[in-house]
Amino acid sequence: MVFYIIGLGLSDERDITVKGLEAVKRSERVYLEAYTSLLLVPKENLEGFYGKEVIVADREMVEMEADKILEGAAERDVSFLVVGDPFGATTHTDLELRARSQGIPVRVVHNASIMNAVGATGLQLYRFGEAVSIVFFTDTWRPDSFYDRIAANRRAGLHTLCLLDIKVKEPSLESLARGRKVYEPPRFMSVATAVQQLLEVEERRGKGAYGPETLAVGVARVGSESQRIVAGPLAALADVDFGPPLHSLVIAGETHPIEQEYLKQFMVDKVGLAAAGAAADAAGSGGVAVPQ
Amino acid sequence: MVFYIIGLGLSDERDITVKGLEAVKRSERVYLEAYTSLLLVPKENLEGFYGKEVIVADREMVEMEADKILEGAAERDVSFLVVGDPFGATTHTDLELRARSQGIPVRVVHNASIMNAVGATGLQLYRFGEAVSIVFFTDTWRPDSFYDRIAANRRAGLHTLCLLDIKVKEPSLESLARGRKVYEPPRFMSVATAVQQLLEVEERRGKGAYGPETLAVGVARVGSESQRIVAGPLAALADVDFGPPLHSLVIAGETHPIEQEYLKQFMVDKVGLAAAGAAADAAGSGGVAVPQ
Numbered sequence: 010m011v012f013y014i015i016g017l018g019l020s021d022e023r024d025i026t027v028k029g030l031e032a033v034k035r036s037e038r039v040y041l042e043a044y045t046s047l048l049l050v051p052k053e054n055l056e057g058f059y060g061k062e063v064i065v066a067d068r069e070m071v072e073m074e075a076d077k078i079l080e081g082a083a084e085r086d087v088s089f090l091v092v093g094d095p096f097g098a099t100t101h102t103d104l105e106l107r108a109r110s111q112g113i114p115v116r117v118v119h120n121a122s123i124m125n126a127v128g129a130t131g132l133q134l135y136r137f138g139e140a141v142s143i144v145f146f147t148d149t150w151r152p153d154s155f156y157d158r159i160a161a162n163r164r165a166g167l168h169t170l171c172l173l174d175i176k177v178k179e180p181s182l183e184s185l186a187r188g189r190k191v192y193e194p195p196r197f198m199s200v201a202t203a204v205q206q207l208l209e210v211e212e213r214r215g216k217g218a219y220g221p222e223t224l225a226v227g228v229a230r231v232g233s234e235s236q237r238i239v240a241g242p243l244a245a246l247a248d249v250d251f252g253p254p255l256h257s258l259v260i261a262g263e264t265h266p267i268e269q270e271y272l273k274q275f276m277v278d279k280v281g282l283a284a285a286g287a288a289a290d291a292a293g294s295g296g297v298a299v300p301q
Numbered sequence: 302m303v304f305y306i307i308g309l310g311l312s313d314e315r316d317i318t319v320k321g322l323e324a325v326k327r328s329e330r331v332y333l334e335a336y337t338s339l340l341l342v343p344k345e346n347l348e349g350f351y352g353k354e355v356i357v358a359d360r361e362m363v364e365m366e367a368d369k370i371l372e373g374a375a376e377r378d379v380s381f382l383v384v385g386d387p388f389g390a391t392t393h394t395d396l397e398l399r400a401r402s403q404g405i406p407v408r409v410v411h412n413a414s415i416m417n418a419v420g421a422t423g424l425q426l427y428r429f430g431e432a433v434s435i436v437f438f439t440d441t442w443r444p445d446s447f448y449d450r451i452a453a454n455r456r457a458g459l460h461t462l463c464l465l466d467i468k469v470k471e472p473s474l475e476s477l478a479r480g481r482k483v484y485e486p487p488r489f490m491s492v493a494t495a496v497q498q499l500l501e502v503e504e505r506r507g508k509g510a511y512g513p514e515t516l517a518v519g520v521a522r523v524g525s526e527s528q529r530i531v532a533g534p535l536a537a538l539a540d541v542d543f544g545p546p547l548h549s550l551v552i553a554g555e556t557h558p559i560e561q562e563y564l565k566q567f568m569v570d571k572v573g574l575a576a577a578g579a580a581a582d583a584a585g586s587g588g589v590a591v592p593q
Contacts, residue, residue, distance in 0.1 A: 019411060023320040026310060026412070030319060094413060096420025102563050109566070119311060119418045119524045120318070121386060121411035124426050128388025129409060134416050135432040139459055142427070161457060167431055232411045271394050274401070 012082040012108045014101055016094040016120030019232035021050045022058040029118040033059050036088040040066040040078055042101070044177045047195075047255065048092050049233055055090075063090070067177075075107050082113045093122030123231060123257055127170050130226045130238055130259055131271025138162030138262070140170040143203050145196065153210040159260055160218035166263035171207075173198035173256050197254035200227035204247040204258070219243060224261040226275065227251055241277030249277060304374040304400045306393055308386040308412030311524035312341045314350040321410040325351050328380040332358040332370055334393070336469045339487075339547065340384050341525055347382075355382070359469075367399050374405045385414030415523060415549055419462050422518045422530055422551055423563025430454030430554070432462040435495050437488065445502040451552055452510035458555035463499075465490035465548050489546035492519035496539040496550070511535060516553040518567065519543055533569030541569060 013032040018024030025033070033039055041052055041063050048055070055063050066078065066089070078089065095101050095117050108115050128134050139162060141155035155171065162169045176196040184191035204225075211219060219225075221244035229237040229251035239249045243260070264272070305324040310316030317325070325331055333344055333355050340347070347355050358370065358381070370381065387393050387409050400407045420426050431454060433447035447463065454461045468488040476483035496517075503511060511517075513536035521529040521543035531541045535552070556564070 016413065018318060021320075023323070024318050024411075026316050026318050027322060028313075028315040031315070094417050094420060096417070096423075096426065102423055102559065106563065117421060117524075119316075119413035119421070121308065121413055122417045124420075125386050125388070125414045125417040126411045128386060128416075129411070131388075131394055134388065135434070135464070137432075138430055139457070140427040165431070165453060172427070232409075267394070271398065 010082065010084060010086045012079060012113050012115050013086065013088040013118060014095040014105060014115065015088055015090050015118040016122070017048060017090050017092050018120040019093060019126055020230060021048065021233065022054045024120065024232065026118060026120060029120070032086065032118060033088050035086045037081070037085040038064065039088045039090065040064050041090045042066050042071065044068045047175065047177065049230055071104065075104055078104065079108050079111060079113060082108065083111070094120050097122045097124065121232065123172070124170070126231045127228065127257065127259060129231055130228060130275070132168050132226065132259060132261065132268055136168055136262065137170055138165060138167035140172060142172045143198065143206060144174045145176065145198060146206055153214070156210050156214050156218055160216060163218060163260070163262050168262045169260045171203060171258040171260065173203050173258065175255070198256065200249065200251050200256045200258050201247045204243055208244065219260055224264065226259040226261065226272070227256065229256045238275045239277050240272045240275040245277050302374065302376060302378045304371060304405050304407050305378065305380040305410060306387040306397060306407065307380055307382050307410040308414070309340060309382050309384050310412040311385060311415070311418055312522060313525065314342060314346045316412065316524065318410060318412060321412070324378065324410060325380050327378045329373070329377040330356065331380045331382065332356050333382045334358050334363065336360045339467065339469065341522055363396065367396055370396065371400050371403060371405060374400065375403070386412050389414045389416065413524065415464070416462070418523045419520065419549065419551060421523055422520060424460050424518065424551060424553065424560055428460055428554065429462055430457060430459035432464060434464045435490065435498060436466045437468065437490060438498055445506065448502050448506050448510055452508060455510060455552070455554050460554045461552045463495060463550040463552065465495050465550065490548065492541065492543050492548045492550050493539045496535055500536065511552055516556065518551040518553065518564070519548065521548045530567045531569055532564045532567040537569050
């Protein structure tokens with residue numbers, strides 16, 4: 010039969026396409042990939058909507074037990090659900106190649122992902138340069154390769170989508186040292202943390218790739234009823250409470266009049282700043298589906 | 302009530318999301334934007350699937366009669382359907398701003414677009430630079446601003462998505478000169494034509510931004526059952542018959558091992574070249590929904 014890799018879109022169980030839903034209903038087993046991104050609703054919502062069990066596939070299962078996921082897919086339909094679009098992360102391409110090598114037909118059902126839904130800011134997609142990832146800094150690990158990329162994009166007048174770190178079911182360093190895995194609680198980087206890290210790196214590197222006054226746009230829960238988009242000087246976005254995850258950030262390049270016109274509705278001086286202090290990084294709050 | 306702007310995704314009536322379908326079913330009027338992109342099925346398929354009339358909105362209607370589209374949306378739901386994701390083209394942002402200025406609540410339902418579905422090539426989305434548009438050359442108009450952008454992307458090792466021209470309901474120059482609009486038949490640029498134009502411009506500009514041997518990936522009807530993806534030297538793709546529209550083309554930058562591994566299945570020397578000659582530009586064939 011068919012191994013379906015199905016994008017769920019951005020926010021809840023009703024963002025799946027009709028084509029995707031039909032495939033799920035036909036499937037004997039349904040997996041949910043839950044470590045590169047997260048849906049904004051618990052998996053029970055999916056199960057209720059589909060009328061069948063959803064098996065959460067964490068990193069270990071996908072990497073170590075791929076054959077178990079594919080088991081029987083030559084005879085019966087199996088669905089593998091991915092938040093956003095299936096090609097947002099490379100793990101699925103691995104699973105897909107493995108299925109094909111076993112002669113199992115694979116079909117991909119596309120959906121929206123942050124890579125195109127960021128158009129909701131009004132910044133035009135064809136004016137984005139390379140996207141970057143910003144990971145949580147630790148005391149000893151503060152990778153800043155994003156800096157040169159943002160600099161290159163801005164030199165060319167292009168916008169930069171910053172994908173913010175998601176840590177789901179990561180074994181703690183301490184537990185690894187002890188040889189027995191204990192998992193950290195899930196963490197999602199907020200716009201505020203991203204802004205702090207970006208400004209720290211600018212201070213260190215000092216090339217003026219961007220600064221506290223650079224126009225930026227923070228987005229949260231894109232595509233959901235509670236979507237929040239706020240534009241303003243980069244530093245000011247650190248004081249905005251974007252609420253529960255997931256957050257992303259755009260560093261603007263040159264903006265055209267039609268982009269400026271659309272951004273007006275989101276400007277920070279219109280919506281007002283949050284009461285006090287930066288929003289703390291949300292941790293497993295807001296009804297997010299978290300693998301058990 | 303609500304003015305919905307709903308992405309239809311890439312290929313047929315079942316690529317709409319469940320959320321989008323529910324909004325359509327609730328709507329008193331349903332418009333289909335049909336001049337910046339086209340669905341791969343006739344609008345009658347949509348009407349049959351929704352159980353209601355779909356009004357084709359051409360450029361003139363959206364630009365000149367926007368208020369008619371929005372009429373009554375304060376009291377009743379109205380849906381405006383867009384192929385791909387709603388933020389793929391800027392005309393919808395205009396319609397959205399107009400709705401908001403009239404106090405009509407607007408909701409956007411996202412979907413896949415070529416901007417993220419091009420990940421189906423296995424080339425990773427975060428390694429794409431700025432996207433470019435390639436328009437049909439005429440005897441007197443051969444715009445090549447894409448050249449510098451591709452050059453900049455390739456210098457940075459990045460891939461370039463080339464969006465190929467679509468001409469739907471364009472008045473002919475001759476008819477404009479006579480003061481009475483007569484519309485040209487719809488035209489869609491093929492990968493073959495894009496390759497020819499690209500190589501012509503490289504010959505003229507001569508900076509070596511790319512050449513006949515540069516790795517490229519042609520895609521057609523992404524997300525549909527008849528999806529076709531072929532990778533190979535740019536010049537060789539001009540000899541591949543990609544079939545009916547829509548086509549797009551990626552000029553690769555540096556490829557990583559995982560990208561190379563995935564691309565193997567699409568290489569031109571595996572799939573074989575089409576019998577003879579380049580595929581002609583398809584014109585209104587293949588069951589494409591064309592505004593009347």
